Amino acid sequence: MPYTTLVSAQTLQAGVKDPDWIIIDVRHDLADLAAGRASWAAGHIPGAIFLHMDEDLSAPKTGQNGRHPLPDRAAFATKLAQLGINARSQIVVYDAQGGMMAARLWWMLRWLGHTAVAVLDGGLPAWLAQGAELSTEAPANRPIGDLQLLTTAVGTVSADEVLANLATQSRLVVDARGPDRFRGENETLDPVGGHIPGARNRCFRDNLQADGHFKSAEILREEFAAVFGDTPASAVIAQCGSGVTACHNLLALEIASLPGAALYPGSWSEWCSDPARPVATGG
Structure with a gap:
């Protein structure tokens, strides 16, 4: 298994x-x-x-x-x-x-x-x-594997699709950055602070317990339900600063048996690179 x-x-x-x-x-x-x-x-x-x-x-x-x-x-x-x-x-x-x-x-x-x-x-x-040891040795080279592309249900959306969604509001954008960066404060990584209009904030760190392990499936389901409201996970677009920590939310959703959300890979760093795209600030 x-x-x-x-x-x-x-x-x-x-x-x-x-x-x-x-x-x-x-x-x-x-x-x-x-x-x-x-x-x-x-x-x-x-x-x-x-x-x-x-x-x-x-x-x-x-x-x-x-x-x-x-x-x-x-x-x-x-x-x-x-x-x-x-x-x-x-x-x-x-x-x-x-x-x-x-x-x-x-x-x-x-x-x-x-x-x-x-x-x-x-x-x-x-x-x-666990008391497990570390190694400084490089792993031995393996024979070339047979990994190939397969059909996948994992979805992505483009900046144009996110822009079009501003009018239709058919999908919910969920931002995995910290609350301060979501509000447009303390932005040190990207040239513009703020968030995609209409987005809701679910910081990826909220998926973890104090010890750094993921919360239980039950707790994650409850917490995501509070963010999503009536929106099903299949109608969610996950984003963050650059498409990295958004995947943490996608993993947490999978743990919670809430599959189907799509990733906006470019995320805020792509979105804010075009001054024609609207920006929201505050909570």
Whole structure:
């Protein structure tokens, strides 16, 4: 039975030596782009591959496509196959930030059609809390895998579709950024502060308990219901600053058995790059 949302540190300890399990470290620091790879080199879960948020999980930036634009699907599938990922592979992704970065790769693999992917619940701190060891050894090269693109129900929306939705209001935009940035305050990452008009705020950190593990499915369902109102998850557009932490909300929705929301990959960083697009501020 594949793991499709979360894996505990205890479960990962049991599976770490399974050749069909592939562990991927995506630790990242927006303020220090070299920090993730340096952290991996200093110590990682044994066998873990490192993938960089900007270099591996994003396409080149144009100034108008956001800070973390999605790569080409086919090219990304090829890259992962070259790392040895197969159709049968159980992927486990982790970071040290409560899944903030790991959820992005979780979503991207589902976007390719590979559903046997899970985030390490609690991240690297949970692994260390189990008394598990780290390694500084690079993983052995694997034979090229057979991962291929498959049909997927994972959806995305474009900036034009979000713009058109302002008139129809047929879908609900949910912003995963912190409340201050949503209001247009303390904006340090993007040139314009504020949010997409009509959006509601659900900070991704609200998906976590105080110990950094995800809240229960029942609690997540209740909390998302308070944000969505009468809107079904299938009519929700998830966004954030650059399409990364929105995936954390999408993971939480999957845990809560509320599937079907779409990702706006460009998110606020793409939206605000065009001064013709309207901006709202405040709560």
